[in-house]
Amino acid sequence: MTLLHITSKDNPVLQRLRKLSQDGGAYRKLGSVWLEGDHLVRACLQRGFPVTQAVLTEAAAADPALRALAEAALRMLVVPTALFKTISGLESPAQIGFEVPHDGGQVLTSGLDSIVLDRLQDAGNVGTILRSAAALGFRQILALKGTAALWSPKVLRAGMGAHFGLRLIEGLAPADLDRLGVPLIATSSHADAQIHRIALPQPCAWVMGHEGQGVQGELMQRCALTVGIPQPGGEESLNVGAAAAICLYESARQRASE
Known part of the structure; x- marks a missing residue:
């Protein structure tokens, strides 16, 4: 040295x-x-x-x-x-x-439990989702173009070390996800199916949309399932980081009970 x-x-x-x-x-x-x-x-x-x-x-x-x-x-x-x-x-x-x-050499791997980040802007939200992913067994993060840089200092700090246990792929387009080979799931306040009352596919890819605009149409069309998260308190929506944690936990809970 x-x-x-x-x-x-x-x-x-x-x-x-x-x-x-x-x-x-x-x-x-x-x-x-x-x-x-x-x-x-x-x-x-x-x-x-x-x-x-x-x-x-x-x-x-x-x-x-x-x-x-x-x-x-x-x-x-x-x-x-x-x-x-x-x-x-x-x-x-x-x-x-x-x-x-950092060589950016990781490529999308099919068949893995994954999280799709659709143009998320807030570094704190992105880092929080990476922490939840690492904790709950979702090892692949697929960031579409327009998402905050995954290895930026702010995302690294929010991720608290989660980066080093994940596969992180950036700069994707919706069509690239066709190679993933697992069902895409999005959340919607208009969905009839509630997350805790439906058998979730395993493996799967949860889609987390832009903080203000939600999931873009081209990506939503690729989703095999949309589910709702109960909000008995009456709020209009959840922070995307909180929503992601709920979705990943429910997937992990159902996987453990099989």
Whole structure:
């Protein structure tokens, strides 16, 4: 492992990391992802993801536990705390971060329980859905064009490490889902079938639509089933992250009872 001490904010490596932390889609061009904080760093290591380099503050370098995490990287960069803040995307900067390679090479795999994200805009919603997916056994995420960048710093933080246990495919069109080979299910407040009173197909793909516009027509036409989520409190609709958690839980519950 190579150990370097950096004190210049103009260092090319730090300039690239600033781009990754400040531009949500920069990973697509630069081919790497910035993970900030020990929680994401640990999740990455637990799943065996390769680490190009670790960046840590001088204080973190003196902490045995954080330094041990950094030693998993091919290269360790130690910087002053003030310099680490210039590459941080957090209001309260962490003490450690990883740069990991990203090639975007995962492809849609047929026959898997999946979640389709149809132009979801809010990074918090996307990350929340990824966390629910990882927890409830849905391992493939299929993001249609117009969805928030899955590996952006905001989605990574909301996902809390879920990314590293999922297959994440971006930039799809509705027609690409024809290769999935499992029934698509959408939710609708107008559906006659209630989610807890119908046998859900296994495996399946839950479709989660745009926060304001819902599921686009071309995609809704591909859905084999629409179901309703009971809302006895009388609200018009649920947040998409909450709706996704309910849908995935019901699929998992029915699978476990078979």
